[in-house]
Amino acid sequence: MKIRLAITAVILLSICGTLTAKETENNYMDNLKLTQAWDKKFPKRDKVNHRKVTFINRFGIELAADIYEPEGMSGKLSALAVAGPFGAVKEQVSGRYAQAMAERGFVTMAFDPSFTGESGGEPRNTASPDINTEDFSAAIDYLATLPEVDADRIGIIGICGWGGMALNAAAIDTRIKGTVTSTMYNMSEQMHNGYQFAPVSAADLLKTKIAINAQRTADALAGKPEYVGGFPKERPVDVPQFMLDYWDFYMSPERGYIDRAPACSTGWTKTTPLAFINTPLDTFIEDIITPVLLIHGEKAHSRYFSEEAFIRLKGDNKHLMIIPGANHTDLYDNLDVMPYDEIEQFFKSNMK
Numbered sequence: 001m002k003i004r005l006a007i008t009a010v011i012l013l014s015i016c017g018t019l020t021a022k023e024t025e026n027n028y029m030d031n032l033k034l035t036q037a038w039d040k041k042f043p044k045r046d047k048v049n050h051r052k053v054t055f056i057n058r059f060g061i062e063l064a065a066d067i068y069e070p071e072g073m074s075g076k077l078s079a080l081a082v083a084g085p086f087g088a089v090k091e092q093v094s095g096r097y098a099q100a101m102a103e104r105g106f107v108t109m110a111f112d113p114s115f116t117g118e119s120g121g122e123p124r125n126t127a128s129p130d131i132n133t134e135d136f137s138a139a140i141d142y143l144a145t146l147p148e149v150d151a152d153r154i155g156i157i158g159i160c161g162w163g164g165m166a167l168n169a170a171a172i173d174t175r176i177k178g179t180v181t182s183t184m185y186n187m188s189e190q191m192h193n194g195y196q197f198a199p200v201s202a203a204d205l206l207k208t209k210i211a212i213n214a215q216r217t218a219d220a221l222a223g224k225p226e227y228v229g230g231f232p233k234e235r236p237v238d239v240p241q242f243m244l245d246y247w248d249f250y251m252s253p254e255r256g257y258i259d260r261a262p263a264c265s266t267g268w269t270k271t272t273p274l275a276f277i278n279t280p281l282d283t284f285i286e287d288i289i290t291p292v293l294l295i296h297g298e299k300a301h302s303r304y305f306s307e308e309a310f311i312r313l314k315g316d317n318k319h320l321m322i323i324p325g326a327n328h329t330d331l332y333d334n335l336d337v338m339p340y341d342e343i344e345q346f347f348k349s350n351m352k
Contacts, residue, residue, distance in 0.1 A: 032064050034118050041256055041333070042096045047071045048103055057114065057138035059131055064118035065111035065139065066095055068102035069148065078153035078351045079107040079146070081139035085332065086127070086161025086185060087263030089117035092256045093159055093332045097182070097343075101157075104344040107149050111139050113162070117260055123225045125262040126269040127161075129168070129188060129279045136169035140176065153177055153351040157343070159331070160302075161185040163294075164281040167309060170292065171284040178350045179288070180343055182295045183331040186305045191276040196304050209277065215270045228267040242301040245329045255333055285309060291317040291350040295339060297326030317350065 034052050038044055049069045056062050070077075080101055082094040090098075090110040098108035113135045114128070115121035121131075136156055144151040155178035158166025163184025170179040194200035200208075219225045231247050249256040250263045257264050292313055296306040303322070310320040323330070326337045 031062055032118055032120060034064055039258070040091045040095050041258065042099065045099055045103055048099055050099075053109075053142065055138060055142040057131070057134050059114070059134065061114045061131070062120040063111050063114065063135060063138065064090075064120075065109045065142075066090055066098065068095075068099045068108045068110070070102050070105055070107075073105075073107075073148060076150040077105065077107050077148060078155070078347060079143040079149040080109070080155050080157055080347065081136055081143060082108060082110045082157040082159070083113055083135065083139075083165070084157075084159030084162030085183075086187060087250070087261060087268070088160070088256070089258060089261045091117075091258050092261060094157075094162075096333060097157055097159065097340075100338075100340045101344065101347075104340070106347070107143065107146065109139055109143060111135065116262055123269055125227065125266050126225070127187075127272050128275050129165070129281050130275070132162070132165050133168045133172075133281075136166060136176075137173045140173065144175065151175070155179060155347050155351055157182065159183060160328075161187045164188065164305075167285050167288065167292070168281045170290060171287045176290060178291045178293075178347050180293045180295065180346060181306065181309075183297060183300060183302060183328050184294060184306050184309065185302055186282055186309070188276045188279060188281040189305070189308075191273040192280075195301070197301070205277075208273070212271055212274050216274075219269075219271065225269040225271065228270055230261075230263050230265050230267045240301070242328055245327055249329045249332055282309065282312065285312055286314045288313060289315045291315070291319075291346070293319045293321060293343070293346045295321045295323065295331065295343075297323045297328060297330050297337070299325060300328040300331075302328050319346070 049071055051067050053065050053067055054062055082098045085093055090112050094110040098110035102108045112119040113132050115126045140154050143149050156166050156176055157180045159182045163181030164186040166179050166181055170176045231251050251257055259265055294306040294310050296303045323337050330337050
C-alpha cells in the first residue's frame, strides 16, 4: 500500500458568449502574469511565428497558451490544440509538439491546463477529469474564432495523462475532427486500479479513499491544500525504472526542468485522485467516430493504456502505432523516435 501511494504521489506530481478571440485576449490578457521571455525547453524555429494568448473555459478559468503559426501562411489552415503530459507545462512537451506541427503547416496551440503553469484556477496544481476535458473544448472555442483557422479542420493532441482527456473530449466535442494521443495514460484507470503490473485490491482502494478524504478534512481545517511534493532533488534509488525515466526528464535542466511545472515543484494536491477514482475517463470512447491515432513506445510501462483504448474504439478509422524500443518519456523529447511525420500525415489525410 505504501509503495502504491508513493508511486502515485510522484506521478500525480469557451468562452460561451459572443466574444471573438481578439476581444477575449484583450479582456483577459492582463489578468495573468505571463512570462514574455522565451523559456521553452526546446529551441525556437525560425520559420514559425509565436505569440501568447489567453482564453477562458466554461468554468470561468482563464487559461494561458502559446500559439505557433507557420511563417508566411496564407488562407485558412487546419489547427491543433495540444496539452500534456500530466504534471508538465506548455514549455516542456506540448509546446515542442505544437511548434513541430506549425513547421508542417498547422496553426497550433499549446496550453497550460486549468490550475497549472501560467493558467489560472485555485488551488494551484490540482486536476479534474471534467475541467481538464473542458480545457480542450475551450481551446477549440478560441482556435475556431481565429481568422487564419478553418473551424471545420481542428484536431487535438493529448500527451501522457492528457491523452485520456483528449479521448474524452473527442467523445463529446463534435468539432474535433481528429485526435492523436502520445504515450497515453488513462489517469482514472491508474488511480482507481493501480498499474496493470501491480493491481490494487478492494481493501487497499478503500484505505486510499479513507486517507484522501481524511486529507480533505485536514485541508478544510488548515484553509489550504497539502501537496504530495514533486520529484526529489537527488535521483532516487530502489524505484522502478519508469520512475527514473520520469526523474531524468523532469529534473534535468537540459531536458524538462521548469519550476512552475507540478512535477518539478509542489506536485499535485493530495486530494487530486478523488475525482479520477470516481470518474472513468474512458466511459464513452466507443462513441468516437472521428479518426484516432494512438502512439506508444514499445518499452513503455504505460503501453497497455493505448492498447486497451484501441480495442475499445469502435470507429472505422483508428490506428495504433508502436514505436520500437521507445519508453514512456522518449515520446516527450527524443527526436530520434518522435513520429512527427506520421502525425502530420494523419491530420492532413483526415482533416481535408
